[in-house]
Structure formats: C-alpha cells, structure tokens
Amino acid sequence: MSQLQTVAKPRRNIELVLLILALVVGISANALVDLNLDRPFDSDFYSQAAVLTVLALGMHISLRFRAKYADPVILPIVVALNGVGLAMIHRLDLATDDTAGPRQWLWTTVAVLAAISVIWFLRDHRVLRRFTYISLIVSVVLLILPLIPGISAGDVNGASVWIRIGNNSFQPGEIAKITLAIFFAGYLSSNRDLILLAGKKIGPLQLPRVRDLGPMIVAWLASVGVLVFQHDIGTSVLFFGLFMIMIYVATSRISWVAIGLVLIAVGGFFAIRIFPHVGLRVNTWVHAFDPEVIGRGVGSSYQIVQGLFGMASGGLIGSGLGQGRPDIVPLANSDMIIASLGEELGMIGLFAVVLLYLLLITRGFRAALGTRDAFGKLLAVGLSFAIALQCFVVIGGVTRLIPLTGLTTPFLAAGGSSLLANWIIVALLLLISNAARRPIFTAPAKEPHVPAGEPPASGPPRTPVQTPRSIKTPSKKVISP
Amino acid sequence: MNQAIRSSWLVAVALFALVFGSITYIQFFAADDLKNNDLNSRGLIEQFCSDRGAILVGGQPIAESVPSPDKCKFQRVYHQSELYAGLTGFFSRAYGQYGIEKAENAQLTGETADAFYDKVLSLLSGAQPKGRSVELTIDPAIQQMAYNMIPDGQRGSIVVMNPKTGAIIAMVSKPSYDTNVLAGHDATSVAKNYNRLLGIDGIDMFGSSAYTKLYSPGSVFKLVDTAAALASGKYNKDSVLANPQELSFPGTDATLPNYVNGGCGAKTQAGFSFVLEQSCNTPFAEIALDLGQDAITEQARKFGFNDDSLYFPDKVTASKFPGSKGQLGTAELARSAVGQQDVQATPLEIAMMTAAIANGGAQMKPNLVKSIRTPDLKPVEEFTPEVLRQSTTPEIAHQITDWMTNVVDKGIAHAATVPGVEVAGKTGTAEGIPGVVNNNAWFTGFAPAQDPQVVVSIVMSNVDIATGAQLTSPNASKLIEAVLNK
Numbered sequence: 001m002s003q004l005q006t007v008a009k010p011r012r013n014i015e016l017v018l019l020i021l022a023l024v025v026g027i028s029a030n031a032l033v034d035l036n037l038d039r040p041f042d043s044d045f046y047s048q049a050a051v052l053t054v055l056a057l058g059m060h061i062s063l064r065f066r067a068k069y070a071d072p073v074i075l076p077i078v079v080a081l082n083g084v085g086l087a088m089i090h091r092l093d094l095a096t097d098d099t100a101g102p103r104q105w106l107w108t109t110v111a112v113l114a115a116i117s118v119i120w121f122l123r124d125h126r127v128l129r130r131f132t133y134i135s136l137i138v139s140v141v142l143l144i145l146p147l148i149p150g151i152s153a154g155d156v157n158g159a160s161v162w163i164r165i166g167n168n169s170f171q172p173g174e175i176a177k178i179t180l181a182i183f184f185a186g187y188l189s190s191n192r193d194l195i196l197l198a199g200k201k202i203g204p205l206q207l208p209r210v211r212d213l214g215p216m217i218v219a220w221l222a223s224v225g226v227l228v229f230q231h232d233i234g235t236s237v238l239f240f241g242l243f244m245i246m247i248y249v250a251t252s253r254i255s256w257v258a259i260g261l262v263l264i265a266v267g268g269f270f271a272i273r274i275f276p277h278v279g280l281r282v283n284t285w286v287h288a289f290d291p292e293v294i295g296r297g298v299g300s301s302y303q304i305v306q307g308l309f310g311m312a313s314g315g316l317i318g319s320g321l322g323q324g325r326p327d328i329v330p331l332a333n334s335d336m337i338i339a340s341l342g343e344e345l346g347m348i349g350l351f352a353v354v355l356l357y358l359l360l361i362t363r364g365f366r367a368a369l370g371t372r373d374a375f376g377k378l379l380a381v382g383l384s385f386a387i388a389l390q391c392f393v394v395i396g397g398v399t400r401l402i403p404l405t406g407l408t409t410p411f412l413a414a415g416g417s418s419l420l421a422n423w424i425i426v427a428l429l430l431l432i433s434n435a436a437r438r439p440i441f442t443a444p445a446k447e448p449h450v451p452a453g454e455p456p457a458s459g460p461p462r463t464p465v466q467t468p469r470s471i472k473t474p475s476k477k478v479i480s481p
Numbered sequence: 482m483n484q485a486i487r488s489s490w491l492v493a494v495a496l497f498a499l500v501f502g503s504i505t506y507i508q509f510f511a512a513d514d515l516k517n518n519d520l521n522s523r524g525l526i527e528q529f530c531s532d533r534g535a536i537l538v539g540g541q542p543i544a545e546s547v548p549s550p551d552k553c554k555f556q557r558v559y560h561q562s563e564l565y566a567g568l569t570g571f572f573s574r575a576y577g578q579y580g581i582e583k584a585e586n587a588q589l590t591g592e593t594a595d596a597f598y599d600k601v602l603s604l605l606s607g608a609q610p611k612g613r614s615v616e617l618t619i620d621p622a623i624q625q626m627a628y629n630m631i632p633d634g635q636r637g638s639i640v641v642m643n644p645k646t647g648a649i650i651a652m653v654s655k656p657s658y659d660t661n662v663l664a665g666h667d668a669t670s671v672a673k674n675y676n677r678l679l680g681i682d683g684i685d686m687f688g689s690s691a692y693t694k695l696y697s698p699g700s701v702f703k704l705v706d707t708a709a710a711l712a713s714g715k716y717n718k719d720s721v722l723a724n725p726q727e728l729s730f731p732g733t734d735a736t737l738p739n740y741v742n743g744g745c746g747a748k749t750q751a752g753f754s755f756v757l758e759q760s761c762n763t764p765f766a767e768i769a770l771d772l773g774q775d776a777i778t779e780q781a782r783k784f785g786f787n788d789d790s791l792y793f794p795d796k797v798t799a800s801k802f803p804g805s806k807g808q809l810g811t812a813e814l815a816r817s818a819v820g821q822q823d824v825q826a827t828p829l830e831i832a833m834m835t836a837a838i839a840n841g842g843a844q845m846k847p848n849l850v851k852s853i854r855t856p857d858l859k860p861v862e863e864f865t866p867e868v869l870r871q872s873t874t875p876e877i878a879h880q881i882t883d884w885m886t887n888v889v890d891k892g893i894a895h896a897a898t899v900p901g902v903e904v905a906g907k908t909g910t911a912e913g914i915p916g917v918v919n920n921n922a923w924f925t926g927f928a929p930a931q932d933p934q935v936v937v938s939i940v941m942s943n944v945d946i947a948t949g950a951q952l953t954s955p956n957a958s959k960l961i962e963a964v965l966n967k
Contacts, residue, residue, distance in 0.1 A: 388496055
C-alpha cells in the first residue's frame with residue numbers, strides 16, 4: 001500500500017485563526033438576521049454566540065490534546081456551515097413563528113459534544129475495524145427501527161424513516177450511514193486481496209467470484225430495502241453510492257463499478273415501474289411546472305417550483321439575510337434550506353457554501369490519501385464521498401437537476417439526527433487526518449524514513465523525509481503502523 | 482489504492498461541478514424566465530405589502546394604502562367599498578388582484594418604465610417609494626344615485642357613460658360586498674371571508690357584472706336587427722313589415738308570438754317606428770330570417786359583440802352572437818334575433834351599442850381611467866377619447882335615433898321621459914322559463930337625442946315584468962336628468 005508523506009506539523013494555531021473567522025461568519029450571519037428584521041440583540045443572541053464559540057473551542061482544544069496533527073481546515077469549515085445554518089433557521093423562525101432554532105441549537109450542542117467524545121475516547125479510528133460485523137448488525141437494526149410499530153413515527157412527507165422517542169423524532173438512517181461505512185471499510189480492507197485475486201477475466205473486465213459479491217448484494221439489498229419499505233429514494237441512492245465508491249477504491253476495478261451500475265439501472269428501472277412513489281417522483285420532476293402537478297395533493301411539485309422561484313428572485317447577489325421571502329417555500333429550513341440560502345445570499349453566497357463543502361470533502365480525501373491503513377483510507381473516502389453525494393442529491397434536487405428526494409443538507413438543515421451523524425463523521429475524518437499527518441516512526445528509527453511508495457501527489461514541494469525537528473521531538477503517541 | 486482515491490475525488494468534484502452548473506442556471510441564466518413565470522406569485526406578494534398608489538374618484542381616494550404595524554408594511558383600505566367593489570376589485574395575498582387593482586397594477590405599484598425615474602428620485606431623497614394614483618372617470622354623485630336605484634336583494638347593473646368620449650360616468654351592480662374583508666393581512670380570516678362570499682348567489686367578486694356577466698338582451702337586441710336591415714339595402718325607413726301575432730317555423734312545433742299584453746295586435750302590417758315603439762317580435766324575426774344569420778352576426782360584431790380583446794382597462798367579457806352554437810336553425814335564429822335563446826350581452830356592451838347609435842355610428846372605446854397621477858398628484862397621463870370602430874353609418878344612426886325617440890315619446894319606454902329633453906330609448910324583456918319569475922328587464926337609451934351627452938343602460942335580472950318596468954325606465958329618466966343638470 002502506498003503512503004503519502006507530509007510535513008508533520010500540528011497546525012493547530014492555523015486552525016484557531018480559521019476557527020475565529022468561521023465564528024465571525026456564523027455569528028455575524030445571526031446578527032444580520034436580527035438587524036435586517038429590526039430585532040434587538042437580546043440575551044438569546046449573546047448566549048447563542050457564546051455557545052457556538054464555546055463548542056468550537058471545546059472541539060479545538062480536544063484536538064490539541066488528542067489529535068494535534070488533525071487537518072486544520074475541516075473544523076472551521078464545519079463550524080461556518082453550522083453557524084450559517086443556525087442563522088437561516090433563526091431567520092425562518094422569525095418569519096414563520098416556528099421554534100426550530102432553539103431545537104437546532106440544542107442538537108448542535110449534543111452533536112458537538114458527541115464529536116468531542118469520539119475524539120477523546122476513540123482516539124484512533126483503527127479501533128473501529130474490530131466492530132466490522134457489529135456495525136453491520138447495528139446498521140440493519142437502525143434501518144429496521146422506523147418500520148417497527150410503536151417506535152415508528154409513521155409516514156412523514158411520504159417516507160417512513162423516522163422513529164419517535166418521547167417527544168423527539170429521530171432518523172436512524174443518518175447514523176446507519178456511518179455504521180455501514182465502517183462495515184464496508186472493515187470488510188473490504190480485510191478481504192480485498194481475496195476479492196482482487198480470485199475471479200475470471202473476460203476481456204478487459206476482471207469479474208469477481210459470485211461469493212465475493214456478497215457484500216455488494218448486502219449493499220444492494222439495503223438500498224432496495226430502504227427504497228421499498230421506507231420510500232426513501234435519497235438514502236437508497238446514498239447507500240449504494242457509498243458502497244460503490246468504497247469497493248472501487250478497495251479494488252481499483254472498474255468492473256465492479258460496471259456491475260454496480262447495471263444493478264442500479266435494473267433496480268431503478270423496476271423501481272419506477274413497480275413502486276408508484278418512485279415513478280411519481282420522476283413524474284413530478286419532469287412535469288414540475290405543470291399547474292396540475294403543482295396543484296395535486298400527492299407528488300406535488302409546489303415545493304420545488306417555489307424553491308426555484310425563490311432562488312431566481314435571489315439572483316446573483318441575493319436579497320440579503322432577512323430581506324427575502326424564503327418562508328414561502330415549504331420546508332424552507334430543512335429540505336429546502338439551499339433554496340432559502342440561494343434566495344437571501346444569492347448565487348455568490350450559495351457558491352461560497354458549496355465551495356465549503358467541496359473543500360471539506362477534499363480534505364477528507366486528502367486524509368484518505370495520507371493515512372497508512374487500508375481501513376482508514378476506505379472509511380475516509382466513504383464518509384467524504386457520502387457528504388459529496390448527499391450535497392449532490394440535495395442541491396441537485398432543489399435546483400431540479402435530478403428528482404427531489406428528502407435528504408438533509410449536511411450541517412445546514414434543521415434536523416437533529418443529521419447534525420449528530422455529520423458531526424460524528426467530522427470527528428472520524430479528523431481522527432483519520434490526524435493519523436495521516438502525524439509523524440511516523442518505524443521503530444526503532446535509525447534513519448529518516450523514506451516512503452516506499454509514490455511521491456507526494458500535490459501541493460507545494462514537500463520533503464518526503466521527516467524534518468529534523470519532528471525527529472528531535474518524537475511524538476508522544478508513536479504508533480507502529 | 483491512492484490512484485483510485487484520486488479518481489473518486491474527481492468523481493466527487495464532477496458532482497460538485499454539476500451542482501455549480503445547475504445553481505448558475507437557476508440563479509443566473511433562467512432567473513428572469515422564472516421571475517416572469519405566470520405561476521410565480523412572489524412579485525405579487527412583494528407588491529401586496531408595498532405602498533401602492535391610490536384609486537381616486539372625484540379627487541377622493543376610494544382605495545389607498547396606509548401604514549400597517551405588522552411585517553407587511555402597508556394595508557390596502559377601500560372606502561365606500563360596497564359602492565365601488567365592482568370597479569376597484571380587490572388585492573388579496575392569496576387570491577390575487579381583480580378590477581382596477583389588476584388592470585392598473587403597473588401604475589399603482591410604480592413599475593412602469595417611466596415611473597422608474599420617479600422611484601429612483603424618491604429613493605435618493607429618502608422618501609418611501611410609492612406607486613402612482615389612478616383617477617377614475619366616475620362621478621361619485623351619479624354613482625351613488627345609481628347604486629341606490631338597485632334595491633337590496635335585487636340583482637342588477639347600471640352603466641352610465643358619455644357617448645362622445647366613452648368615459649364611464651357610473652357603473653354599479655348588486656349584490657356587492659365589502660372588499661376590505663379580502664385585503665387583510667391575516668390569511669385565515671381572508672380565506673374564511675372569501676369562501677363565505679363565494680357562497681353568495683350572484684355576487685360580483687371579480688369585477689362588476691356590468692362588464693363581466695352575460696345576460697339575454699331581450700328586445701334591446703332589435704336595435705341590431707334594425708341597423709342590419711337598413712344596412713342591407715333591402716329595407717328603408719319607409720319599409721312596411723309584416724306583423725303577424727305569431728310566427729311558426731316549418732318542420733318544428735316552435736312558435737314565436739308577439740307580446741300578448743302589448744299594442745302589437747293593433748296592426749298586422751307596420752313600419753319600423755311602430756314595431757319598435759311596441760317592441761313587436763315577429764317583424765324582427767322575419768328580418769333576421771330574410772337577411773340570414775351572417776348579416777346579423779356581422780352587424781352585431783360592428784356593435785362590439787364577439788370582441789374578446791376589449792379592455793377598459795380591465796378585460797370586458799365578450800358579448801356573444803350567436804352564443805355557444807355555431808349555426809342556428811330557423812327557430813333559433815328567429816328567437817335570437819329578438820334577444821332570446823342564443824345571444825348574450827354584458828350591460829356595458831348594450832351601453833356601447835347605444836352610444837354608437839347616439840354618436841352617429843362611431844363607437845367610442847369605453848374608459849374608466851381619467852388620469853394617472855404621480856404620488857404628489859401631478860398628472861402624467863390624461864385619458865384621450867378613442868374611436869373603437871364605426872358601427873353603422875351616420876344616416877342609419879340618425880334614423881334609429883328618431884325611432885328610439887318615438888319609443889320614449891309614444892311607446893312602451895314612456896317612463897323614461899325627462900321634461901324638456903328629448904330622450905331616445907329602448908326597453909327589453911328577456912323571458913326566462915314561463916311561469917317562473919326570472920326575466921331580465923332592460924332599458925337602454927340616451928339624451929338629448931339631437932346632441933347626446935349621456936347613455937344609460939339598466940338591467941335588472943330575476944324580476945317580474947311589473948317590477949322590472951318600475952326599476953328601469955323611471956330610473957333612467959332620473960339618471961339622465963341628473964347628468965344633464967351637472
């Protein structure tokens with residue numbers, strides 16, 4: 001396995017500077033909302049600003065102690081996104097008399113605390129490899145939960161993906177995204193050699209053995225099951241995409257991708273034919289501007305059309321926070337928050353937001369390149385790609401590039417389960433990036449380590465060897481790979 | 482493995498590139514199309530809360546925007562709303578705009594191209610941008626008088642206009658309602674009021690029935706037959722018309738009788754003057770059968786029927802001859818010629834037709850808007866009279882005027898007489914199902930006959946014949962007198 005060597009510098013101070021910038025973005029967005037809507041800066045505003053700052057710093061300090069070589073860009077990006085989301089949810093609360101804002105603050109706190117716990121107690125992502133099959137079981141349980149009477153919150157907006165605990169609803173599928181990624185990463189990193197070597201070769205395609213197709217069938221079943229029983233097209237696509245990219249990275253074989261695409265095509269074809277809700281989604285998408293489709297009760301395109309009108313009214317520079325009418329769009333603070341941001345921040349603002357996502361997943365892929373273990377590589381790629389795919393499905397749906405499905409926009413949309421899951425993903429990515437960037441010593445280190453693999457792929461020229469400084473100050477946590 | 486990671490990253494970047502592309506398309510390339518989409522009510526919602534210009538009658542606002550303490554900064558208030566409901570229409574957030582509120586929306590919001598400069602100026606001077614005011618041609622005293630002439634509970638419309646300019650002096654209809662209940666900011670109560678009003682029979686929520694509803698015109702349509710007859714060259718002012726008591730049609734059981742209580746029975750043959758005075762049916766049915774459907778349709782068109790593109794400035798519902806059916810049978814054509822069966826007209830159309838006769842055959846475009854004014858009441862646009870079409874020749878128009886004068890002097894519209902003024906008129910009664918009280922009673926006419934200043938058209942629907950007669954011609958007399966005394 002190849003390795004990528006970078007200069008081992010903690011870069012925590014850079015993170016702190018970026019974090020302050022991110023806090024300025026989030027808090028001033030909140031302030032702009034109050035200013036533009038003629039609201040006084042009440043105690044809520046100051047306490048919220050304080051909470052966001054404390055949470056961000058808590059995460060930062062945890063990293064200083066537990067993962068000081070973690071990527072310095074990831075946390076500030078996520079804090080900025082979360083802050084902007086909180087401001088927009090607050091803004092929509094004011095327009096619609098909702099109380100989603102306080103709930104989102106609460107969930108942000110819970111999610112960041114969960115992320116901090118992961119950093120403190122997990123410390124090294126490789127521990128998770130031991131839980132490969134437990135993760136599979138947990139995933140299955142999580143996916144079945146919303147179908148169990150008594151726990152299920154029933155059909156919400158056409159999908160049964162929610163469970164009810166007391167007064168709170170929760171979307172277990174969000175957490176299943178993580179456990180499935182752990183399972184795939186664990187399984188594929190253990191069995192990739194076997195999968196790679198066995199199998200017939202037909203032309204340029206190396207076909208896998210039937211028994212090695214097992215996990216792919218599992219993934220396919222999970223996706224199709226979610227689609228059939230929970231009516232959740234978005235999550236279905238997400239799971240399958242997640243698995244496809246992980247198996248491709250594990251094997252580097254295009255043949256697997258080809259088989260996967262065939263399965264998707266077959267599944268998709270029959271899904272549209274057999275399941276009316278899938279066909280309806282596609283119909284709604286194609287005929288979105290048909291007044292009949294907008295007016296109909298089930299499968300109405302009212303939401304997407306209103307979202308498009310909102311984004312169009314925002315234009316290039318947007319109306320400004322608090323100055324537009326994003327509240328016209330149904331679910332403006334959750335499924336359609338991208339349209340709300342597009343309207344008030346304009347195309348430029350929305351580009352900035354999407355660039356943050358692109359940067360975030362790029363740092364995730366960077367961690368995958370840098371880390372030395374196959375499990376970590378697969379997990380980082382899987383989690384990063386899941387975020388990318390989720391952004392694509394959501395934003396593509398809102399902009400009518402693809403049919404709209406009910407996925408959440410990571411870190412922005414109102415919704416506790418999504419926040420919790422995504423903050424845990426961030427904690428995992430930070431841990432993997434820590435593993436990728438910290439100095440390695442193949443103890444006993446007699447001479448500077450020379451990487452056996454390929455030269456660094458990108459970035460400014462980096463010395464492939466450890467700098468003397470990092471040799472002189474051996475890391476407290478030297479883990480032999 | 483790293484190579485595969487890099488490839489996967491490229492896939493992710495490609496997904497983001499698609500997303501950037503589609504955002505750019507929606508917010509830049511397609512933004513204008515989306516903004517102008519008919520389904521897009523965002524502009525409307527924005528206007529709903531803005532400081533719209535006033536609608537003025539006699540210098541006083543009948544609709545104006547006043548500051549409101551809630552998020553929606555301005556509240557539209559209608560004064561004497563029941564009197565003017567049919568003209569102003571209303572502006573509701575959920576149900577949209579109607580009447581002048583819709584037709585003059587661009588001026589009221591100040592979004593016409595030439596108003597843009599004013600708007601920039603007011604922005605620079607720090608003033609709140611405000612739309613322009615629309616002043617109506619309505620005379621408030623005549624409007625009130627006409628409104629009071631329709632008893633509560635009675636359905637009816639009255640149009641008073643100037644035949645020489647097309648300016649509407651009064652336009653009322655009942656039942657009316659308080660437009661303010663639909664203009665509120667509270668969506669729930671507006672929805673409740675809207676549904677309650679929708680349930681009231683015959684109400685004019687979306688513009689006065691005077692220009693939105695179609696009625697059987699009854700005998701007033703005989704003016705069209707008369708003009709068609711004279712225009713054909715087959716008839717002249719001295720023509721003698723057969724006037725049988727009843728007309729039967731070969732191959733059908735249908736018959737068309739003259740009005741049994743009228744004076745038609747006195748003559749079996751008569752001139753135009755007599756058959757108009759007594760409003761006999763059979764001579765006009767025979768004229769229509771003689772000239773054919775196309776000739777009547779053509780004359781009706783020249784008077785403004787079948788015109789689906791008239792705005793005054795709100796859209797006027799097209800009056801129809803023939804109605805829904807294309808080709809009429811003999812009996813149907815005969816009945817349609819006397820304004821029954823397959824012919825329908827708005828009260829405004831009847832007024833326009835009358836005005837064309839009054840104005841020597843030249844039909845003026847009806848107009849409700851006298852001027853457009855800037856927020857500081859400087860006029861920027863004044864209404865100029867416009868000839869809509871030549872309905873008939875001056876000779877024919879004058880001839881029909883003479884006969885219509887006889888209808889008031891010696892005929893069944895005698896109640897429309899005004900002392901010292903020569904009034905020309907024609908009544909009409911469109912029968913409903915026999916035995917049921919649902920006639921439309923009409924009067925249309927103008928005065929003075931030799932120098933027409935005012936046209937009055939009145940329709941009362943669902944009345945018995947006696948009440949209908951009581952509510953039409955005598956009221957026309959009062960309105961004519963009131964306008965001429967101004």
